[in-house]
Amino acid sequence: METYNVNEMGAQNAVMNNLSTIITLSKLCKKVAFVKGNRAISKKNLSQKIASIKENGQLMPVIVVEGKAASDEGLVLVDCVTNVEIARNEVANYIVIIEGQHRYTAISMLQQEDIAKGTNYAPADIMVMYALNPKGKSVKKLISELNRTSIIWDGKDYVTGAALCNPTNELLEFAKELVDLKSIKAGDKLPNSGYPISSISKYLTFGSLLDKDKLAKCMDEGTECLPSANIPRAKKILETARKVGFKDNYLSHKYFIDWIIDECNVKGFEEVILLVEGLTYPVVEEIIKIKGDNSTAEIRKVVTKYYDNKEAA
Known part of the structure; x- marks a missing residue:
């Protein structure tokens, strides 16, 4: 893998001609988006990333795809700064982070801290790389595989992944609402880490018909594999x-x-x-x-x- 120093005019061409190129974010001249519903930012993971980057710098690039490619598959994009949903006619102005949300957020926070406190913890720029896709998989499949292999998913992550890949499905929308009901302060009487899949399945199907395998499958193949639910x-x-x-x-x-x-x-x-x-x-x-x-x-x-x-x- 090589790192190139490309000028602003040729940045995107260089990246597209050599997908293994690592490039600074500023050279792409694009805004940054997250996929709506992708893995929520974990305070614990974010703290670990901040500590690591302070000590070691950015060790791995953030993995991205073009905003239009993600939007064309029906994924809903949100601006990573404003958290506002991006209109379809604006998605071409964005790249989408499909792996490295915590890394990107940590560096952004450190950059702000450096400005406010005069410190020098953050990299001057964020290193990104377009996702390698040698077998021509969908963006949804890339998100699924990158997340599952970078951090071991628990059951609730499968709900989140399935919901982001099928944003208009009522079953998955409701399941994600239950997954996201997590305690944020003492005494709020919410589950520590949301409803588990096993309980969600019982509420929706009166059985164990909704499971990790079906949720993983529907991320790439659509919702036809999901069970009937009331x-x-x-x-x-x-x-x-x-x-x-x-x-x-x-x-x-x-x-x-x-x-x-x-x-x-x-x-x-x-x-x-x-x-x-x-x-x-x-x-x-x-x-x-x-x-x-x-x-x-x-x-x-x-x-x-x-x-x-x-x-x-």
């Missing part, structure tokens, strides 16, 4: 549960939805919703304490006792 039903369950006092840090676990599914095997869905709607907060507090392999039976016992006592009164 999104209004999932939203109704969560809406009703939250209304009576259940919090997302509890609902993100399997216990509540496993009980709902089991009840729906013997009762109609609307009847089960009425059961939940009628719960008082003391009963909710009692249910929240129930965990373990026998949770479904234990929740049923609490709910049955509550309604029996209510009828007796």
Whole structure:
């Protein structure tokens, strides 16, 4: 791999003629975009990048593609400075970072720190490289592979990846909303790292039909491989549960939805919703304490006792 010092007029031609070229960002004369919905910036990862760049400089280039190429595949782009969605007639003025968001953000922050404090931590410019694509894969496929091989994905990353590659799919949009419900301060009653795929699948399909394999496949091949899902039903369950006092840090676990599914095997869905709607907060507090392999039976016992006592009164 070679690094070239190209003048401004020939920068893009040099890059396109030799895809292994590493070039400074300023030479490309383009704005920078992120793919909307790509991996969220992690404070931990960002801190590590900042510390590394302070000590060692930029060791790897940021991987980019042309904004028009990404937009032509239906990806939604946002300006990395303003976070505003970029209009289709403006995408040609951008390059898109498909690997290296933390690296780019860390350097940008250090550049601002240098200006404010008179320090000299940041590189004078950001080194970028157009993605090598020897087999002519789609931009969506490149994003999937670069992210999966640079940082091991957990289940929730597959939801994020699938949603960014299929930005108009209602199932993936809803799944990403649940993945993104992460605790940001003590006491907010949100899950530490969002809803896991296993729970999202149960809310949407009443089973384990939505998994990593299907999410990975739909990133490159489209949404036809996704399972059938009842999104209004999932939203109704969560809406009703939250209304009576259940919090997302509890609902993100399997216990509540496993009980709902089991009840729906013997009762109609609307009847089960009425059961939940009628719960008082003391009963909710009692249910929240129930965990373990026998949770479904234990929740049923609490709910049955509550309604029996209510009828007796």
